[in-house]
Amino acid sequence: MNKFRLTRWLISLPPILFLLIFFAAPSLIMVITSFRFPGEYGGLAPLVAPETDTMAGDSSLYGLTLEAYRFFFSDILYAEIFLKSFAVAATSTLICLIMAYPVAMLIAQSAKKYRNLMILLVVLPFASNFLIRIYAWMIILGPESAFSHFINNMLQFFGFEPVMMLFSSFAVLVGTVYVHLPFMILPLYTNLEKHDPVLLDAAQDLGANRWQRFWRVTWPQSLPGVFSGSALVFIPVLGMFAIPDILGGTGDILIGNLIKDQFLGTRDWPFGSALSIMLMLVVLCVTGLFTLLARPRAPK
Amino acid sequence: MKRTNLTLWLAAGLVYIFLYVPLVIVVIYSFNDSRLNAEWVGFTLDWYYKLFNNQEMLLAARNSLIIAVSASLLATLLGTMAGLAIHRYRIRVLPFLVFAPIAMPEILLGVSLLLFFLQILNLTLGLVSIIIAHTTFCVGFVAIIVRARLQGMDDSIFEAARDLGATPWQTFRLITLPLIMPAVVAGALMSFTLSIDDFVITFFTKGIGEPILPIQIYTMIKIAVTPEINAISTLFMLLTLLLIIIANRLDSGILQEGKKS
Amino acid sequence: MKSSRILISLFCLLCITLTSCTSGDQVASNDLPDQDDNILRLFNWNNYISQQTIERFEQICQCRVTQDYYSDNEELLAKLAAGATGYDLLVPTGNAMDTLIHQGVLSALDKAQIPNLKNIDPNYLGTLFDPDNRYSIPYAYTTTLVGFNREKLAELNLPTDSWSIIFEPEYLKKIRGRVTVLDSQRELMAAALKYLGYSANDTDEVHWQQAKKLIIQAKPYWAAFSNTSYIRELAVGNLWVAHGYSNDMYQAALDAQKTGRHFTVDFVIPREGAVLSLDSMVLHHTGHQPDLAHRFINFMLEGKNSAELTNLTGSGNPNLAAQPYILPEIITNPAIFPDMAQLTRLEMLQDINHTQRRLLSRIWTEIKLR
Numbered sequence: 001m002n003k004f005r006l007t008r009w010l011i012s013l014p015p016i017l018f019l020l021i022f023f024a025a026p027s028l029i030m031v032i033t034s035f036r037f038p039g040e041y042g043g044l045a046p047l048v049a050p051e052t053d054t055m056a057g058d059s060s061l062y063g064l065t066l067e068a069y070r071f072f073f074s075d076i077l078y079a080e081i082f083l084k085s086f087a088v089a090a091t092s093t094l095i096c097l098i099m100a101y102p103v104a105m106l107i108a109q110s111a112k113k114y115r116n117l118m119i120l121l122v123v124l125p126f127a128s129n130f131l132i133r134i135y136a137w138m139i140i141l142g143p144e145s146a147f148s149h150f151i152n153n154m155l156q157f158f159g160f161e162p163v164m165m166l167f168s169s170f171a172v173l174v175g176t177v178y179v180h181l182p183f184m185i186l187p188l189y190t191n192l193e194k195h196d197p198v199l200l201d202a203a204q205d206l207g208a209n210r211w212q213r214f215w216r217v218t219w220p221q222s223l224p225g226v227f228s229g230s231a232l233v234f235i236p237v238l239g240m241f242a243i244p245d246i247l248g249g250t251g252d253i254l255i256g257n258l259i260k261d262q263f264l265g266t267r268d269w270p271f272g273s274a275l276s277i278m279l280m281l282v283v284l285c286v287t288g289l290f291t292l293l294a295r296p297r298a299p300k
Numbered sequence: 301m302k303r304t305n306l307t308l309w310l311a312a313g314l315v316y317i318f319l320y321v322p323l324v325i326v327v328i329y330s331f332n333d334s335r336l337n338a339e340w341v342g343f344t345l346d347w348y349y350k351l352f353n354n355q356e357m358l359l360a361a362r363n364s365l366i367i368a369v370s371a372s373l374l375a376t377l378l379g380t381m382a383g384l385a386i387h388r389y390r391i392r393v394l395p396f397l398v399f400a401p402i403a404m405p406e407i408l409l410g411v412s413l414l415l416f417f418l419q420i421l422n423l424t425l426g427l428v429s430i431i432i433a434h435t436t437f438c439v440g441f442v443a444i445i446v447r448a449r450l451q452g453m454d455d456s457i458f459e460a461a462r463d464l465g466a467t468p469w470q471t472f473r474l475i476t477l478p479l480i481m482p483a484v485v486a487g488a489l490m491s492f493t494l495s496i497d498d499f500v501i502t503f504f505t506k507g508i509g510e511p512i513l514p515i516q517i518y519t520m521i522k523i524a525v526t527p528e529i530n531a532i533s534t535l536f537m538l539l540t541l542l543l544i545i546i547a548n549r550l551d552s553g554i555l556q557e558g559k560k561s
Numbered sequence: 562m563k564s565s566r567i568l569i570s571l572f573c574l575l576c577i578t579l580t581s582c583t584s585g586d587q588v589a590s591n592d593l594p595d596q597d598d599n600i601l602r603l604f605n606w607n608n609y610i611s612q613q614t615i616e617r618f619e620q621i622c623q624c625r626v627t628q629d630y631y632s633d634n635e636e637l638l639a640k641l642a643a644g645a646t647g648y649d650l651l652v653p654t655g656n657a658m659d660t661l662i663h664q665g666v667l668s669a670l671d672k673a674q675i676p677n678l679k680n681i682d683p684n685y686l687g688t689l690f691d692p693d694n695r696y697s698i699p700y701a702y703t704t705t706l707v708g709f710n711r712e713k714l715a716e717l718n719l720p721t722d723s724w725s726i727i728f729e730p731e732y733l734k735k736i737r738g739r740v741t742v743l744d745s746q747r748e749l750m751a752a753a754l755k756y757l758g759y760s761a762n763d764t765d766e767v768h769w770q771q772a773k774k775l776i777i778q779a780k781p782y783w784a785a786f787s788n789t790s791y792i793r794e795l796a797v798g799n800l801w802v803a804h805g806y807s808n809d810m811y812q813a814a815l816d817a818q819k820t821g822r823h824f825t826v827d828f829v830i831p832r833e834g835a836v837l838s839l840d841s842m843v844l845h846h847t848g849h850q851p852d853l854a855h856r857f858i859n860f861m862l863e864g865k866n867s868a869e870l871t872n873l874t875g876s877g878n879p880n881l882a883a884q885p886y887i888l889p890e891i892i893t894n895p896a897i898f899p900d901m902a903q904l905t906r907l908e909m910l911q912d913i914n915h916t917q918r919r920l921l922s923r924i925w926t927e928i929k930l931r
Contacts, residue, residue, distance in 0.1 A: 007468040008385075008388075008389045011381045011384055011385050011388075011389070012381070012382075012385035012389055012391050012394065014377075014378055014381055015378040015379070015381050015382035015385065015394065015397075015398075015439060015443070016382075016385075016391070016393065016394060016397065018378055018435070018436075018439070019382075019397040019398070019401070019436070019439065020397070022413070022416075022432055022433075022435075022436045023397065023400065023401050023436050024397065025416060025420070026409075026412035026413050026415065026416035027400070027404070027412055029412055029415055029416060029420075030408055030411070030412045038915050038919075039915070040663075040914060040915050071919070075923065077923070077926055077927060077930060078926070080930060081926070081930060084930075099315045099318070100315070102308050102311035102312045102315065103311075103312045103315045103316070105308060105312075106308050106309065106312040107312075109308075116544075119486075119489075120541070120544050121316065121319075122316075122319065123489045123493065123540075124323075124537055124540060124541060125319050125320065125322070125323045125537070126493035126497070127492075127493065127496065127536045127537045127539075127540035128323065128326055128533035128534070128536055128537055129496075129497065129513070129514065129517050129529065129532075129533050129536075130497040130499070130514070131499075131514075131517055131518060131521055131529075132326055132517070132529055132530060132533045133322050133323075133326070135521070136322035136323070136325045136326050137322055138790065139325055140321065140322065140325065142794075142797070142799050143738075143799050144797070144798065144799060164738045164784065166784075166799070167738075167741075167784040167785035178318070178319075178322070181315075181318075181319065182489075182490065182493070183441070183490060186445060186486040186489065186490060187444070187445045187448050187483075187486070189482070189486065190445055190448065190449045190482045190483040190486050191448055191449065193482055194449065194453070194479075210305075221452065224448045224451035224452055225448050227448070228444045228445060228447070228448035229448075231399075231402075231444060232402070232441060232444060232445075232490075235399070235402045235403050236402060238403070239403070239404070239405035239406060241407075242499070245744065246790060248785065249784065249785050250780050250781075250783050250784070250785055250786060250929070251780075251929065251930065251931075253926070253929035253930055255405075256405055256406075257929075258926060259405045259407060259408065260405075260407050261746075261922060261925070261926075262922070263407050263408070263411060263639055264407075264633065264635035264636065264638075264639055265635055265745070265746050265747075265922065265925075266746075266918045266919065266921070266922040267635070267638065267639075267642075267915075267918060268915070268918065268919055268922065269411075269642075271919070272407075272408065273408065276404065276405050276408040279403070279405065280400060280403045280404055283399070283403035284396065284399060284400065284403065287395075287399050287403075334820055335816065335819070335820070336793065336796060336797060336816055336820050341820075411639065411643050414640070414643040414644065414645065415643050415644060418643070418644035418645070418646070419644050425645070503636065503640070504639075504640060504643065506629075508602050508627060508629060508647050508648065509600070509602055509627025509628070509629060515630065518607075518632065519607040519608065519630045519632070520607075520608075521789065
């Protein structure tokens, strides 16, 4: 038993220590920042020397304030952006899941000697640069591209108005799905790969058709993979800003863009931190929910 | 193993096409004799020639590879431990510690790490600071995928091994590790791609005068995407392909569950 | 077990390949910055100095120059605000320099070491931000203006010398989805304020709200907010009108010409006036090589070196001694080198205070969301 406890700490301590030092400690700085007054010239001036007099009239305790949070709740605008971002993240996650499942399943069912190659083919595009991939999509979706002409000819044939695909929410969705697809395929594959084909054979013997076999046997067993893949897509998408910046139209603003604006354009670090902290709180609640859902069920 | 059917092949094939269409464009334009990346003008190797004469770019590529390899290695090690600890020992704080860095907006992580490195640790920024920063957000990805692999697995084999007198290390080596290997490798691959792509956190945590690839590329893209960037992307993919093929030769079972013995 | 060993050896292999394939011929660049090394550390805009100029300076001073880049003043400010140190020389734009001066992080210049200061056009000295040029030496400037596809706009019979082309729905409806504006709160606001007849630095909330209305009304016709991609899209022909910087427009025009397009990209300073961005060289107080930095500034003020920058980027140049070396197509372009009459209609952006920044950010968020 003693040995067991020793192993337990040998395995748990290194990641805990690393994350406590290099994640929790720096984050604490930002949590505190969100309760400080913003500096007149931006940056973190308030952390070093609180310039409370610049915001005279506001009540404060030891130079701390809820001002940034109050500002957030003073306007429905910010809540709207949160909702919008969640909608975009949920849509991309769903599309990723639908696209990733057949790939992961095919790889898991293929002969062992081909699996490596097929996984490699999924990851390979991502060894190129992020920006170059997004710019490649700009070329594909651009109004003079062959693809764009094809789509618009089709639309016109059926009597619809031609559309501009680049600089639109559609382009943002394409870019987002493209960039995050491997983060769905890989967890799904690692889950599906361990499934025992015996169960499927048994189901077949019991007269289940292909569809039933999928929904009754494969799908429930793959749920941990589905949830972890969804988390790895959903969460990063919430905080992204580069894709809407490059591919998006005039209305594509997400929380990520808003937060970036606070740290750069507006130089309002307290508000930027407050926004981030609220985002993280919401995300942690959602993942908490996911974890509950992902509890392994007794296989039937 | 012959359960694959046509629909599945078709659906998966379409997804592979989706993954590769932009890549084809990247590769083709790296041989295009036009700076604009707009239409095909003629075949040239000029961009590769230029690339190999661009010392700063090569140095940036080297730095980025060192960072990506070290960060993914470290993240894989820590992430695997974290995944095991969450699953096996139900450590309460770990799921939070693992999820939170993924949820944290990049720019906040970048700024807070920079503040922390400079004002609290008094560290000189350099490759090490970038490696630490990248590891921080990669650990979560590995931990989550490892944990998903462990979920729903029959724990009785571990107990059986212990009952047979295996030391914890032997149990890990002979049973746990082969079982989770596909997840470990997948986690390493994810970490690698995350690290090699990261711009924001790298911008904040990088030291003075050290070219790093994503920053260098961002710099060049400002004016227009010169095909030189396509060229370096093509080479990166080739390098990755080569390495994985070599690895595959060394051990064909690397992405599968260990052979049961 | 076998696979874990393989995994580790794979990574070792990778490491070895990398270091061996590129290391040998490189100068070690990750030395720690120590006090006495002979390295000048620049923190500069992307593509804002010619490689030949750098090499020539390295020869003359027997030193090495390293460069880090930012693509936005705000990136520079954020990195410095978080405590980054060790840069000798920065090249911020006026309003960012204003902030840096107020934060007290710049070192005063020793003008005795910069005799070439006499080359600078007095029109660009003594700006509002630094009246006696205690901290800053002008480096280059750009104007924010409208770039357009000349043939297309002539065909549609649209005005090209006014902000109305990006704000008036009457014109915009002919070029719907082919227009981008800058993704910058200050720049877009300045354009709208100018069009409404106010100062670019107007901070009256009523005027801001008017500008917001103008922008929201025009927004449905715009394709996107874009800071960089408009350069390529203009040159390719996907965009017909873009709000952007004169040096970027110059690149777009050059690209369109080089790739033999059947149209020309042109750019004009709107008659209502526009924003002038003057970038200056300043010394950061944590720099280790103030003497080297002074030498560099003086070197960059030599006519030929300064002209190289302009010929590379197409930016305006406040250096009178540089003019003979500048390409004729650049120096004769009134959108790049504005004449005195135009200069009076140009304004430099001033920094605004925290309350104003937050209000502007709120307005901006609303613009984006609506």
